[in-house]
Amino acid sequence: MTIVEGTIHKAYIMKLVGDEGVRIVENIPEDEITDEHLAELTGISLNTVRRTLYLLYEHRLAIYRRKRDPDSGWLTYLWQLCPENFDKALESEAKRLLRNLEERLTYEKNNIFYACTEGCARFIFDEASEANFICPFCQGSLEYMENAKVVETIEKQKKELIHSL
Amino acid sequence: MSADVDALEFIKSCESGVLQSDLWKALKIDSRKCSRIVAKLMKENLITRQLESIDGIRTYRLCYADKSNSKRFKSLMPVLIFEPCAGCIEECEPEHCAKLSEWIFSIVIGKEGTITAEDQPEDYGR
Numbered sequence: 699m700t701i702v703e704g705t706i707h708k709a710y711i712m713k714l715v716g717d718e719g720v721r722i723v724e725n726i727p728e729d730e731i732t733d734e735h736l737a738e739l740t741g742i743s744l745n746t747v748r749r750t751l752y753l754l755y756e757h758r759l760a761i762y763r764r765k766r767d768p769d770s771g772w773l774t775y776l777w778q779l780c781p782e783n784f785d786k787a788l789e790s791e792a793k794r795l796l797r798n799l800e801e802r803l804t805y806e807k808n809n810i811f812y813a814c815t816e817g818c819a820r821f822i823f824d825e826a827s828e829a830n831f832i833c834p835f836c837q838g839s840l841e842y843m844e845n846a847k848v849v850e851t852i853e854k855q856k857k858e859l860i861h862s863l
Numbered sequence: 864m865s866a867d868v869d870a871l872e873f874i875k876s877c878e879s880g881v882l883q884s885d886l887w888k889a890l891k892i893d894s895r896k897c898s899r900i901v902a903k904l905m906k907e908n909l910i911t912r913q914l915e916s917i918d919g920i921r922t923y924r925l926c927y928a929d930k931s932n933s934k935r936f937k938s939l940m941p942v943l944i945f946e947p948c949a950g951c952i953e954e955c956e957p958e959h960c961a962k963l964s965e966w967i968f969s970i971v972i973g974k975e976g977t978i979t980a981e982d983q984p985e986d987y988g989r
Contacts (some may be wrong), residue, residue, distance in 0.1 A: 706936045714950040757950070782907040788936045791949045795939065798948050798957035802967070805958040851971045858938035 707784050710791070714757060718742050719750040723779065730763065730776035751777050758783045789863060796859045803852045806845050813843040866892060870900045871927070874910055880926035882917065901925060942966075942973040 712720050718740075725731075725739045733751060737744040754760035763776045812826035813819070814833035820843060821829070831840040869890055874881055881889075887897035901923070904910045908928055915924045939946045947962035948955075957963055 706940055709940050709945040710949060713945040753950075782909070785908055785936075788939065791946070792936065792939060795946050795948045798955065798960075798963060801957040802960075802963060847971045848967060851967055855938060855941070855967075855970065858941075862935050862938050 706788065707781075710784070710788060711759075714759075715750045715753055718746055719753070722747055722750045723754070726760075726777065726779050728778075730778045732774055732776060736777070754779070757787050759787060792859050792862055796856060796863075799852050799856050799859070803849065803856065806849050806852065811843040811845055812840040814838050815841055866890065866896065867900050867903060870897070871904055871909055874904075874925050875927040877927075880913075880924045882915065883912075883923040883925055884917070884920070886925060942969045944969055 708720070711723050715723065721740050722736055722742060725736060733744060733747050736742075736751075737747045740747070751760055751762070755762065758780060760777055760779050762778070765774045765776055766772070767774060810823040812821050812823065812831065814836065816833065816836045816838040818833050818835040818838070821840060826840045829840065832838070833840055870886060873886060873889060883897065883901060884894075886901075887894045890897065892900075901910070901912065905912055911926045911928050912923045913926070915922055939949070944966055947960070947966045951962070953960075
């Protein structure tokens with residue numbers, strides 16, 4: 699990637715727009731470019747290019763400028779990446795993740811879990827007891843599952859996220 | 864290449880950053896132009912600036928921002944998987960989200976090395 703640098707930034711782009719999206723982003727120059735030109739450069743369909751660009755726009759990672767052709771009256775969209783907004787975007791993702799981890803932590807701390815020995819699913823005590831500790835999917839047995847490491851991991855992740863904000 | 868890009872590349876190449884007073888000399892530009900470039904790069908969050916005193920003369924140490932920022936948000940990707948909530952448009956139920964469970968478990972497995980993937984129920988989020 700020419701404009702987007704750093705492992706986390708690249709991974710974020712990959713998460714948002716996938717493999718093809720990454721190829722599209724890699725081909726966006728520092729100057730403006732039209733969606734048609736990007737589609738030509740990458741060989742990716744114009745629809746996918748547009749979807750990717752709008753996704754980036756929604757996350758404020760790209761901007762566009764409209765230009766009207768004086769002869770035909772057609773509008774051309776000129777796109778540009780906003781690498782300067784990446785950290786802000788990551789910050790809001792970190793805040794969102796933090797909120798979700800907080801909810802998940804409460805759930806993990808307030809419940810006792812039973813899991814299917816065949817690996818089908820995990821259930822809270824009430825669900826497991828209602829099912830007579832038999833897995834409703836495979837009829838295998840449900841056994842107590844320790845979640846101390848999960849709790850510990852969520853707490854550690856939370857601390858690190860708070861530290862990053 | 865423009866002077867901005869030259870400056871950014873130079874700052875990037877200096878592991879421990881560069882003094883602003885050395886930057887304009889290295890780029891063979893005057894200090895006023897250098898100040899304008901630095902202001903622009905800072906506005907774009909590409910570099911960070913810290914006050915430093917050399918032989919009683921106040922100057923600034925300029926560092927490429929990417930390094931610190933990568934470290935800053937490393938908690939979003941403590942293992943090979945980027946955190947699952949980014950860009951997620953599914954109905955949010957953190958208690959039962961399978962993707963969030965998978966991510967949490969991958970950290971547990973990655974850091975502890977004591978839980979095998981087989982230990983993880985497929986729909987752990989339930």
